[in-house]
Amino acid sequence: MPAYHTLRRHADRTDAVQPRLDLVVIGNGMAGLRVIEDLLELAPERYNVTVFGAEPQASYNRIMLSPVLAGDKTFDEIQSRDRAWYAQHGIALYTGESVVDIDRRRRMVISDSGREVPYDRLVLATGSTAFVIPVPGHDLDGVISFRAIGDVERMVEASARGGRAAVIGGGLLGLEAAYGLHRRGMEVTVVHLQSQLMERQLDATAAALLQHSLAQRGLSFRMGAETAAIVSDGAGRVAGLRFKDDDASTLDVDLVVMAVGIRPNIELARSAGLHCDKGIVVNDTMQTFDPRIYAVGECVEHRKAVYGLVAPLWDQARVCANHLAWRGHSQYGGSVTATQLKVTGIDMYSAGDFAEDEHTETLTFSDIRRGVYKRIVLRDGCIAGVVLYGDTADGSWYFKHMRAGTDVSWFRDALIFGRAFVDTDDHVEPNREAA
């Protein structure tokens, strides 16, 4: 371990040639990496940075796993920073190495290989884990989550043998997994507890269009189906599913992908005595209850909200980096989120909250022949939620106004038709990607 970690710990921060502080980032996923990238822009000389990543790869764009699974992209194409980049910026990168303990008194992190690294500032970006329904058989061989590149590799491998797959969960990730497996030659059935797909992101009409479109592509659906058990072939491998319905019907499959949600990874933080609830609780400057320790990404709970999408993570990373750079003027107020389905030929966009109540008003557009459907939910004259199906070109434009809280009353009548039909002078694309 380099000696300067301790030597420079108490350096004078006001000195023109400031000694570097030690920053440790736990988690080399998208959030952790983004904090470092933002920080390098703001204050490249401030810290000596150490990064721990539990996965063996340097870093990759997790939201692009679905195209990799579908064969639309290769892993190389979704790699974001290679090891050379880390080296070039003087960042110590430890991959395949998990941090097992944080010694807050000594301000030291300890990895599973026993490595101890001191920190002046610590960023927790531990992400989340796919939730596995604890049904009998959930631990059988051939039951896979869809979370990491390793999961993708296992699915690709399984699909090489052909056969049938069940994807439990008709949400965003589940459908992308199902589509990917289908593209890889498997016969895929989506098993979904609700009667409509993506109920958190879509309304019934859009969900029906989506299901119709996916069915046309060859996917099968078991809607309103609850899995009672995953059935074994007797040799510890998956053989099928059994459902909780009147006749305990079954579905024979060779592979089960669980895509029913995620759980923030908070064990490390909790064991370090940091306050956690659903996630690691942070304030508007992304600090945990220990002000030296920040947390960003899917492991975080901010103002009661836990996010599973990439856009909030960008917002959080920016605020976090800002503080780490001692700029100190940026605050995170929570994110409005947008979703796009990464299935070739299916354009779907969902953002915000489109549940209706007595304070909401709904605009719709439907052109069923062309497979286009749009729904905008307004609350107090502002866009609260958007569902776009078939034509998502204006998704980011709606999203921009939703985030900005624009009072859209004055162009409400044209709103549903999109930006091309509204005479606003700002046609600036918001600099956001959606997951």
Place this chain on the structure above:
Amino acid sequence: MTGQTTRTTCPYCGVGCGVAASVDDAGTVAVTGDEGHPSNRGRLCSKGTALADTVGLADRLLHPRVDGHRADWNSALDRVAGGFAEIIAEHGPDAVAFYVSGQLLTEDYYVANKLMKGYIGSANIDTNSRLCMSSAVAGHKRAFGEDAVPGCYDDLEIADLVVLVGSNLAWCHPVVYQRLMAAREPDPKKTLVVIDPRRTATADSADLHLPIAPGSDVALFNGLLAYLAGQGITSELPGADAAIEAAQRMGDAASVAQAVGVDIDDLAKFFTWFAATERAVTVFSQGVNQSSAGTDKVNAIINCHLLTDRIGKPGACPFSITGQPNAMGGREVGGLASTLAAHMGFDRADTVQRFWGSPTIARKPGLKAVELFEAIEAGRIKAIWIMATNPVVSLPDADRARRALAACPLVVVSDVMRHTDTVDCADVLLPAAAWAEKSGTVTNSERMISRQRAFLPLPGEARADWRIISEVARRMGFGDDFAYESAADIFREHAALTAFENNGERVLDLGALASITDAEYETLSPIRWPLSSPEAMRAAGAMPARADADRLFTDDAYPHADGRAHLVPVAPRGPANRPSTSRPLALNTGRVRDHWHTMTRTAKSERLAAHIAEPFVEIHPEDAQTHAIVDGRLATVTTDWGQVTMRAVVTDRQRQGSLFAPIHWNRQFASAARVGAAANPAVCPIAGEPEFKHTPASIAPYEAVWYGFVYAARPLRMQAQPGIDHWTRVPGARFNRYEIAGIDRPGDWTDRVGRWLSVEGRDVDWLDASDPASGLYRAAHIDGGTLEAAVFIAPTPERLPDRSWLAGLFTGEPMQEAERMAVLAGRPADASADTGPLVCSCFGVGRKTIRRAIEAEGLDSVEAVGRAVEAGTNCGSCKPEIAEILAEASKD
């Protein structure tokens, strides 16, 4: 008939422009102005320019129909002749009537008049000209002894002062207006005064606009007469002293200004200008004529010209300008209940009977239009033959006309259209020739006789009106006297009658044409009467022959028995029905620029229909506030006679206390916009002309909870559509547009709209957008890739998209994917493709195009706009609107 150009005459207003029509090998008709015609010298207005659009056979009546079924000509004519003969036999000749039209050619008119007055033996033949210029006829007769317009259009160009009274010349006689404007252009001392309660497009060009109180014309011109007398001007003419004395009862200028409701300085300016300008022409039109004091108004005007001796001189005369293409021809043949024939009254019955050699002759005036329909309703008239006119729309108290026709035992209608409000009341329908198929003559407002020549073949079984009438005459036993072979035969007889036993007593003398050959008639160039034969000229002691027919009364000799002109003492008299607390406003009616009468022709032209797409009621902003009327929304105007619902236009062009609504719309085009139904049936006691310009009325918002419009490639049967309480049809080339509104909001718009378009429950290519909280709904039906219909609903009209762009989507071509969203958006995605509402009909230039050109190129004059985008450079009738857009642009 293809491949050659036919010189003929425009069928619209009384200007009587010459047009050149050609048909190419593909059958495409082109119509341009005839540069050889002296009245227009090649100019045309927007309506004339669009004539080729209107000659198609869509909705034409092509076969006779009897009792709702197609019939052959024989049985239809037998039914007419038999029906009339039977009723005459039983109830006498006064139990039947003809109601004819200023749209008939002189020859048609002559034959109809001859049959009724000389063979049936009644004078119950009146005409829709009664509705527009009979006050001028009566005023002329009182002043001159004969109905004759003294001047010609050149006089307006020569005059140093032109006074337009009750004339929106820019819209109603655009070519004369353009000639006047062109004459003023190089000569700033030429002055234009417009006297009109409304600030019309014409008033915008005036040096002085006097927005007088409705019906106060007599007070104004009496005031002028008194002022002129006060300047020491005297006259020896009969009636001069009495007229001046009557005029002086108006009091001083201040009392006149008060009575007339204008600023005293403006009034003084007018009086001074008139007194000081020798070359002065006073043009008057329906604003004067359509009044219960119409004849007195005409004489009040003529009095001022007679006192100052401004008549019969270049650039000096009173000038009645008529509304119809052949109102003058009708007056010449005497096709009115109040004259006998050829400018002869019933005192000359023997003369006329002698000429015709007819078995009988009408010896007393017949029933004038309004009385005629009263008599039908009362059952005194049992058979009516209506030709080329639409009285169920155009008469005042028009619902009575409909009731009357419903009750009448025999209603015969000769028309060119399969459906009009009047045609729909007929027992016998006779298909008449339309403009492009007719041959004969017409006379315009300056006594110019022009040939109207056919350039298209008669379609279906249609026949010329004179042939139809002659056939009926033959079947009634008068065949020998109606054995006409051609229109020329009739014209020669008509010309001969004007000269018959004339002896210079009547100005109307076409004696020189009485022996015109068929070939001469065919090639006859426009020619102004009088046209006495050389013999007649020599014989005319009291009225020496004139080499030049341009002006009458150049020698101060008049047809009155005493050979002199008469001033007529007149006293101001307000409208017959006065506003009251329950009917506090005065409803005025009139024409719009690009429509004609009951729209049977102009509605066939998309560009004409686009200028003013909908019926409207204009109201002053103060009145609008009082009566809770909002611009662009619907308003219901109620009178003691009827009710109309129209789009409100709130504008200070309208005088406070007055409303204005157009006359054109009817049941074929709108649910409740037939303004004749609301007009009071008060008439001028002398002329019998109805008081269309003044009906006491109230106005209230129409309580629509939604407004909308439908574009449909196929016509919808609006009368039968559920939930549409108000509608107007705006015809287009490839679609119909329906402006609609309702007083109840349906639960499910998709279902409701689907029923309108007859697609409910069917799996069709359908797209829609809805915002229920706002009450917005839009839908489109696409069939085979092409747009079939589009529907737009909103809680207020302001929230509906611009119509003009949508019209262009009905191309019959498959729609592009990207256009589908645009259909419901109601606008193109690319803002620069949107041209806005049509301003220039001739070149199809929209308001937004003009506005953009003004802004982009810094244009600062109407001419500059014309150079840039062509707008206003053809007929020029949109120039006032372009000026308005310029003014607007400079303000913004």
